[in-house]
Amino acid sequence: MPARVFVALMVTDSGALTAAELAQTLRVSPAAVSGAVRYLTRLHLVIREREPGSRRDIFRVRDEAWQDALANRDALLAQYSGSFAEGVSVVGRETPAGRRLTEAMEFFEFLRKELDGLMDRWRAHRDAPRPDGPPA
Template identity: 50%
Template sequence: MQRKIDHGRDEEAVRRFVERLALDLVATGIPRMPARIYAALLVAEEGRGTAAELAEFLQVSPAAVSGAVRYLTQVALVTRERDPGARRDHYRVTEDQWSQAILQQDVLFTQWERTLREGMEAVGQASPAAARLAETWEFLQLMREEIPVLVDKWQARLAALRASQGRG
C-alpha cells in the first residue's frame, strides 16, 4: 500500500488472495469488512496503511474502513499509529497479533465464568441445564489454564522463526 517494492508480486493474485482470506476469516465470525481490512494489511509491504490507502486498495469508502479498523483495534489485531508531524493515522497489523488477541479473551472468559455460575444457581444445581452450564464453565477453565502455556510456546516458536529469517 505504501511504497512499491517488486518481489515478484502479482497485484491481481494479491487482490484475489485478500478476498479469499477475508472469506475464511468471515467463516470464523469476523465481520466481512474488518476481515478484508485485516487481510489487506497482512499483504501490505510494511504491514500498515492509511484509511485512504485501504479504501483505494479494497475499493470501498473511507467510512467503511473507519468502522472496520475500530473493530480490529478492539480485538487487538490492528493498532493505530501516527508518524511524528503527520496528519494521517496509519493502521498496522499488531506485533504478535494472535497472541495478544487470544490473551485479551481471558477478560471475557472471567466474565463468562461469573455469569455461568449465576446461571447454574438460577436453574438449580441438580438440573440438566446446570450440568450443561458446568461443562461450559469447565471448558473455559481449561482454556484459561492452557492459553498462557500455548502463547509461551508460540512466542518461543515465533522468536526462532524470526531469528531464522534474520529478523530476530
C-alpha cells in the same frame, strides 16, 4: 470488511496504510474502512498512529497481534465462566440446566488454563533456533 482491511495491512511491505490508501486498495468507501479499523482496534489487532509530519492517521498491524488477541480472550472466557457459575447458583447444580451450565463453566475454565500453556509453547516455538537460521 475487517478481514479484508487486516489482510491488506498484513500484505503491504510497510505493514501500515492510511484510511485513504485502504479505501483505494480495497475499492471501498471511507466509511467501510472506518468501521473496519474501529473494530480491529477494539480487538487489539490494529493500531492507529499519526503519520510523522502529517495530520493523517495510519493504521498498522500490531506486533504479536495474533498472540495478544488470543491472550486478551482470557477476560472474555472468565466472563463466560462467571456467568455460567451464576446460572448454576440460580438453578442448582443437580438440575438438568445446572448440569449443562456446569459443563459449560468447566469448559471455559479448561480453555483459560490451556490458553496460558498454549501461549508459553508458542513463544518457545517462535524463539527456538531454526535449521535454516535464526527465528523470524
